[in-house]
Amino acid sequence: MKTLRIVFCILSCVCVAASVFIGFYFGWEWFLIAACGAVLFGAGMLFAKNKSEPKPRSADFMNDERENEEINEENKK
Helix, strand or coil: CHHHHHHHHHHHHHHHHHHHHHHHHHCHHHHHHHHHHHHHHHHHHHHHHHHHCCCCCCCCCCCCHHHHHHHHHHHHC
């Protein structure tokens, strides 16, 4: 997943850099298309990041004290 994040980041940067020149030479309609591509690749990068990094468990009032202590110890590591 990390490779996918890097690929999406590079593609997003290329779209942003190219959108200025595309808009200058071909018009604002094409600029918006390239800018939308950059936004989509950026969203793909964030999606891949959220999928690859699990969220840490947190203590909850529904858990008993022993379970909350175990969760707190896991989060300290």
